[in-house]
Amino acid sequence: MKVSRAQVDTNVIETSIELAPGIPLNVYLVKGKGKFVFIDSGIQQLHRALMQTLAEAGFSHADLAYVLNTHSHHDHIGGNGQLLKATGCKIIAPRTYRHWHSDFERHYQEFARSFPGIFEDTAELRSEVMDILDEPHPVHEAATEGMLMDLGAGTVLEGISFSGHMMEEFGWLDRHSGTLILGDVITLMDAPFIHGHVTVSGYRESLDKLARQVKERGVKQVLMAHFPPMDRQQFDMLLQQAHDYLLKLEKYVFEAVRQGNGTLETIWRTVCKGLNKKYEFRSLATVHAHLEDLVAKQRVRQVAEQQYEIDPASSFY
Numbered sequence: 119m120k121v122s123r124a125q126v127d128t129n130v131i132e133t134s135i136e137l138a139p140g141i142p143l144n145v146y147l148v149k150g151k152g153k154f155v156f157i158d159s160g161i162q163q164l165h166r167a168l169m170q171t172l173a174e175a176g177f178s179h180a181d182l183a184y185v186l187n188t189h190s191h192h193d194h195i196g197g198n199g200q201l202l203k204a205t206g207c208k209i210i211a212p213r214t215y216r217h218w219h220s221d222f223e224r225h226y227q228e229f230a231r232s233f234p235g236i237f238e239d240t241a242e243l244r245s246e247v248m249d250i251l252d253e254p255h256p257v258h259e260a261a262t263e264g265m266l267m268d269l270g271a272g273t274v275l276e277g278i279s280f281s282g283h284m285m286e287e288f289g290w291l292d293r294h295s296g297t298l299i300l301g302d303v304i305t306l307m308d309a310p311f312i313h314g315h316v317t318v319s320g321y322r323e324s325l326d327k328l329a330r331q332v333k334e335r336g337v338k339q340v341l342m343a344h345f346p347p348m349d350r351q352q353f354d355m356l357l358q359q360a361h362d363y364l365l366k367l368e369k370y371v372f373e374a375v376r377q378g379n380g381t382l383e384t385i386w387r388t389v390c391k392g393l394n395k396k397y398e399f400r401s402l403a404t405v406h407a408h409l410e411d412l413v414a415k416q417r418v419r420q421v422a423e424q425q426y427e428i429d430p431a432s433s434f435y
């Protein structure tokens with residue numbers, strides 16, 4: 119595992135590995151005065167590297183005040199247990215998915231097997247989800263909108279809530295430096311799989327909220343878990359790409375319904391084939407989210423369980 123470190127802001131150090139070819143996983147250490155936080159803990163295999171990062175930054179274990187989990191996916195909370203044990207820090211995470219931290223079986227079932235008829239419980243699927251998680255652990259405090267984390271030396275992080283990729287996720291804005299740190303609010307678009315979102319309307323609202331925040335709060339830099347650091351201009355472009363990506367997915371889903379025999383499984387397979395993406399559980403949840411969204415917009419109707427057709431009253435496209 120090749121680890122790299124970079125000072126990405128005067129008070130932020132990035133620890134990074136390549137999760138898959140071309141897909142980095144970045145964990146950020148934000149420094150204050152005699153106190154610091156990690157934004158996410160990455161995967162369990164990253165633990166030694168994170169301890170090294172804090173040693174190189176001149177901190178002792180006891181200086182780690184919190185791990186602020188952007189969201190509760192396995193590749194963002196995977197090292198929480200070890201950090202907690204090694205440092206006595208506290209974990210702050212979104213309330214909705216608290217149980218994903220303490221109960222890995224539910225984490226696995228709700229994440230990878232929300233459509234159990236389509237995805238069987240296999241050793242391979244289980245290990246994909248579980249192997250990067252260390253140990254079940256408590257969430258000490260739920261993140262909330264506007265929550266402030268004063269680390270001293272002028273560093274105050276503010277929690278900002280989002281949805282889309284999950285039903286609840288948080289970004290952290292350093293109010294002094296104008297650096298916004300995000301997990302997966304903006305999902306990967308070029309990966310060989312559909313990174314995924316579970317609510318399309320939530321994702322659209324989050325894109326709008328991000329655009330507003332960046333503009334009104336003087337954001338200068340955005341740091342994300344799976345993208346390189348971006349300045350304002352680069353991030354604005356990424357937001358536009360995410361808008362276009364959502365629209366593209368919607369069109370593929372609608373087109374797959376139009377082709378007939380519209381079960382969730384056939385629609386999902388058609389969409390993945392058309393977009394050249396892997397057939398896996400994240401894409402299935404995403405296609406389902408788009409179907410729900412199209413039903414809500416009365417462009418598609420659900421005729422039976424996991425069965426869809428074009429709403430004849432729809433004039434869409």
Ligand SMILES: [Zn+2]
Nearest residue numbers: 189191283302
């Ligand atoms: Zn995620």
